[in-house]
Amino acid sequence: MTVSREGFLEALGLVRFRADARWTGVLADFDARVFSSREAWPRWMWREILDDGGCVCLVYALPSRGLQARGDVVAAGCVALRAVGEPVRGDAGGGDAEILTLGVAPGWRGRGAGGILLDDLLGHVPRGRAVRLAVREGNEVARGLYDSRGFVSVGRIRRYFGREDGIAMRRDGRD
Numbered sequence: 001m002t003v004s005r006e007g008f009l010e011a012l013g014l015v016r017f018r019a020d021a022r023w024t025g026v027l028a029d030f031d032a033r034v035f036s037s038r039e040a041w042p043r044w045m046w047r048e049i050l051d052d053g054g055c056v057c058l059v060y061a062l063p064s065r066g067l068q069a070r071g072d073v074v075a076a077g078c079v080a081l082r083a084v085g086e087p088v089r090g091d092a093g094g095g096d097a098e099i100l101t102l103g104v105a106p107g108w109r110g111r112g113a114g115g116i117l118l119d120d121l122l123g124h125v126p127r128g129r130a131v132r133l134a135v136r137e138g139n140e141v142a143r144g145l146y147d148s149r150g151f152v153s154v155g156r157i158r159r160y161f162g163r164e165d166g167i168a169m170r171r172d173g174r175d
């Protein structure tokens with residue numbers, strides 16, 4: 001049975017936000033809980049992305065302790081509606097959209113939030129536009145998730161994540 005985003009969020013008591021610059025500190029704290037210190041975005045990077053009108057950042061959070069409270073973020077992700085970085089190997093062109101980050105708080109994984117949030121982000125990509133991303137080679141959960149959403153591996157990026165290679169993935173544009 002397919003669960004709607006609204007039904008999913010309601011069942012878990014989560015609220016959905018489109019994040020702006022006011023979320024900078026909260027999202028930097030969230031990243032530090034979700035990613036290794038090498039991968040987590042520092043405040044300045046969050047600020048830059050949140051200020052960029054070409055990026056959409058979505059947050060699923062618990063409303064209980066007030067909005068934007070530290071620790072209440074359950075999942076967060078951003079998509080750039082056009083590529084922001086250097087073209088990755090295998091990228092057909094600079095016009096692709098790009099999943100910049102996607103993370104679910106440790107205690108909330110494996111319950112569908114990552115998939116729902118990825119679908120939510122992809123829903124902002126203009127029709128017909130391809131989407132690319134880079135994922136750590138050894139990140140089987142994330143690769144499984146992207147695979148299930150139609151992304152295919154298009155190249156390897158040597159030492160993209162410190163000593164570990166990245167895998168460039170891409171999904172063709174959808175009608």
Ligand SMILES: CC(C)(COP(=O)(O)OP(=O)(O)OC[C@H]1O[C@@H](n2cnc3c(N)ncnc32)[C@H](O)[C@@H]1OP(=O)(O)O)[C@@H](O)C(=O)NCCC(=O)NCCS
Binds near residue numbers: 139
């Ligand atoms: C990757 C991440 C976002 C997935 O979020 P999640 O809420 O745990 O994922 P979901 O429960 O929505 O699962 C979605 C899909 O992921 C894949 N998946 C989930 N757990 C998996 C596992 N243990 N092994 C392999 N694939 C798995 C499956 O394809 C699953 O779809 P299915 O349930 O229909 O089989 C989350 O694990 C996370 O935040 N990890 C740390 C940060 C990170 O690595 N982010 C990605 C950076 S590119």
